Structure formats: C-alpha cells, structure tokens
Amino acid sequence: MKLILAKIKVLSPSIRHFTLAPVSGTLPVAGAGAHVVLEIAGPGRVWKNAYSIISAPGAATYEIVVRRVEMSRGGSAWLHDHAQIGKVIEVQPPQNLFTPPRTARKHLLLSAGIGITPFLSYLHVPGLNYEWHHCGKAEDAAAFKALLPDAAHVTLHTGRNALNLAALLAAQKLDTHLSLCGPEAFMDFALATAEHAGWPAQKIHKESFGGATGGEPFTVHLRRSGHTINVGADQSLLDALEAAGLAPPCLCRGGACGECKLPVLAGVPAHHDHYLSATERAANDAIMICVSRAQTQELVLDF
C-alpha cells in the first residue's frame, strides 16, 4: 500500500519521529507490538526495513520512530537525510510478532536504544500492568524522555551499569513475563542474566532489530533453483536473494519470526538470529537468511 509522509519530528540528531498517512482510504488496524515494512528505493536497490508502529490501534496514521544507524544499510539513512514531507512510500501491511503475552499478569518490559519503540505501542493496551526499564545513551536521554510516559513504573537508565538487571530479574513474582527489545549485545546480556536467575524460556518474549548489519562478503549457491549469488558486505543474504529476483519466505526481517529459515546443505552459517535454539545453531543445518551470514566463503542452501 502507498503511504504519504505527513510529518517529521526531530527528537535527537539521530532519532526522528515519522507520521505516515494513507494516500486514500483508511489503514489496516495495527495492534500493540505490530510493525510495518517500508520499501525504500535507493540507487540500484530497494531497502526493506521493519519499524514498530507506535500509534494507537485504529489511529488515522502510522507513527514510527527511526534511529539513523551508524552502519546503516541505507534505509534509516535515507529516512533521515532525504525523506521529505509529501513523499509517497511503499509500505507492506502490518504484521505482529510481538503482542503482549496473554497469560502474563504483569509485564516486565526491558528495552535499550531504539528498542523503545514496540513498547510504546503497548501503552495503548487498556489496563496493562507493566514495569518498564529503558536503557539508553546519555546523549539520547532527552529524546527518550519525550517518548516515555511520566510514571513511577517507568524508569530511564542512562550510563553504564545504571540498571542492576540481575537483582531486577531475581525479584519478579511468578505471574510476571519478561519482554525484551534492543540491540543484539543487550539482548544477549539480558537473556543470559535471565537464564542465570532461573527464568524459563516460555516467560521471555523478545524482538530484535537491525540484526542485518552486513559483514564479510560471501557466495551462496541455491541447490534447487540453481542460482549462484554473491552477498555483498553491506547487504543481507535475504536482500541479495531478492535483488536477484527471488522471493524467499520472510516476515520480520530481524531474525525473530522464523519464517525465512532455509536448510543449509554445505558451508557453515554465522548465526545472528534470535530464533534458533543453541542446539539448532550448533547443528549448522539451517539458517535465518534475513540476518545470518556465512563463516565460510560459500554456503549451499536448499532453495
């Protein structure tokens, strides 16, 4: 669907708030935790980036908050540097892979950096019982303060070790579920801390983003379709397949949903996803193509 860029608000040098309005008609309703994929046309290629919708379900517009990624694959840089009000953008209908867990009586929300966005949409859920801890760099404090509700159960932590995560996780009651969103290193630390405190995986819900940061170029052979495709340093495996005219399965484009899992026939993947278990990773016989890359110069996939 085509959406028009209706408003741009600068929250900090690297964080902007965009409002997208329908060119005609009304927007599909996006519930708490939903995201949209923006298709941003760049020179010679299209970036498909997922952003959480922070506006209320049923609102007339979609609002998203975007950080300009330092090692940007291009999408966020374009939104920051070139996007202008009135620009029409192709947007895929919303998907939701991060709804607040239904069985939780209390939600412990833990976010870092631009991982703040999905939980902003949780604020629209009536009567949600939550405690939110957000971690950010000091230079982003003003932007995050403007986005976070001013409430006793919401805390902004800036600076290193500002939050005693081990103590926080160990103090939660049994009716609490943990929801996590943030950069990979933050997620890994939080998951390890939760595991050490005895949290079962079933009570931890997570959404990662920006996992596809690029890396060493490699070559992929697709056994079934017979293609050989080079994956460049600044593109993901999924991007490379799409650039070659293929349409592999995918949904979240952030290593979370599991939709894009493909069997690996030869070569060793470099796993960057949050979907495969440790055992599945060790088997090295499957790869999430949206974020993972290769440890070997070549990969052979069953696709």
Added chain:
Amino acid sequence: MGNKSRPIYAPFKLDVTGRAHLIVTNLAEPPLELAEGFDDITVWTVKTIGRGIPAPAAPGLRPFRAVAELLPQLAVRLAQATVGLRLYAIGSEAFIWDAFNVAITAGLDKAEIFVHHAGPLVRRVYCTHCRTMIEDVAADITPCPACGAHLFVRDHFSRRLAAFMGVIVDAEVPGEVPAAEALTS
C-alpha cells in the same frame, strides 16, 4: 493405546535451570532421592503423628495435616515466590494435577512445573451424570455416592478436573453390573 488424555510421566529429576525447588507430595515421604548440588530445596509432605497433629518440621521439610491444608498454603507460597522457582508435585494423579492447577493459577508456566505419579493406584472419579467427585477409587467399577449410579472408571483423564471420567455401566440392562476389578494403572 489410543488414549491421549492419559498423561505420561517422566522420571523425577530436579531441573538444573531452577534457582529454588519446592517439592510437594500427598505422601508421608516423597519416594525419591534428591540429587547433590542443589542448595535451595524445600519438601512439603502430608504426615501426621496423631489426629490433626502434623509431624514435626525440619529445615527444608514441612509436613501438613492434610492435602486440604497443603494446597491452599501452596497458593500462598507461590504468590510470594520469585521467578526461578521450580515446582514438583509427586503422588496420586488427583493430587499432582490439583497442585499443577494451583500453580498455573499462580502464574507459573508449564515449563516450571513437574508432576510425577507415585503411591497407591487410586483414582479420583468424576461422575459424568451428577458431577460428583469420588476420591480414592481403587477398582474399575464404583458406585456414585450421590446419585447411586454404578460407574465404569474410564482411562479418560481430565487435567482440569484432575479426575477420571466415570460413566454408568448398566444403562442398557439396569442392574447388570459386571464384577469390579482392581485398577492396574
């Protein structure tokens, strides 16, 4: 056997990913050997030394007068506990699934609860006609104390009710009740 309602129980084992462990049983002693290397283990039993007098408590051991006292206390304990606790229920199927349901109500996930069938082969039977619960049934045919029906105790188990389904055995020829046999599972 095509019976999918009957739970299959894994052997008892403490879950190494837990930070604290609470073992509850309707038996006087839990029939288990506790592994070394776990530092936070509490055992709740049902054991009396006279009518209404529980056996003395010891560090990590709390005997109760009756299941009827233990289960409400379990709800209280779970409401205070923090994440990292693992609950193990050992005993009759009625007891372990009652405990399971108390834990689910308290907010535990299935992954934090372990149930193990032990003790005498007795069943709680649910009269599907008058909805009466009949405790400690040891034979495959039992009269319902409320409506008087002769019930055949099926292997169909309800985890929600923590009971086996009992259906009238002589509906076609009233009074023709086969001889009851002892339950073997």
